[in-house]
Amino acid sequence: MLLGPGSGELLTRVELELPGPGTGHGFCEIANRADDFATAAATALVTVDDRGACSQARLALAGVGGRPVRCEPAEELCRGERLEGAELDAIGRAVAEAVEPEDDAFVSAAYRTRAASVCAVRALADGARRARGEPS
Numbered sequence: 001m002l003l004g005p006g007s008g009e010l011l012t013r014v015e016l017e018l019p020g021p022g023t024g025h026g027f028c029e030i031a032n033r034a035d036d037f038a039t040a041a042a043t044a045l046v047t048v049d050d051r052g053a054c055s056q057a058r059l060a061l062a063g064v065g066g067r068p069v070r071c072e073p074a075e076e077l078c079r080g081e082r083l084e085g086a087e088l089d090a091i092g093r094a095v096a097e098a099v100e101p102e103d104d105a106f107v108s109a110a111y112r113t114r115a116a117s118v119c120a121v122r123a124l125a126d127g128a129r130r131a132r133g134e135p136s
Helices: 072-078 086-098 109-131
Strands: 023-030 040-048 054-062
Touching (some): 054 109
Antiparallel strands (some): 040 054
């Protein structure tokens, strides 16, 4: 069921809370061609502490099911980490274990799993760099 304005009503405003200081975003997608639906995609919102380590992460994946999904196992692994090197490798493995895409006419489930893992790692790393004020 979709929620929205009733008959004859018009939505005129949406209020969202902006992320606080020390928060950065990242996004990555893999598609066969420009303007195609993504084979896999990930978006991340990362907040870092004064040491540059992740204090909170949110990670959403697309292309691995019928709708976008959060990947909480990977989010938990981010906490307390700088999201660099071997830490990201472990997070990528957690993403691969958490998703269960299906084969389709274009790509195999194994390829989509790997693509989701790569996208997640790139989105989290970019979000952490932006949160620390580093160039991405």
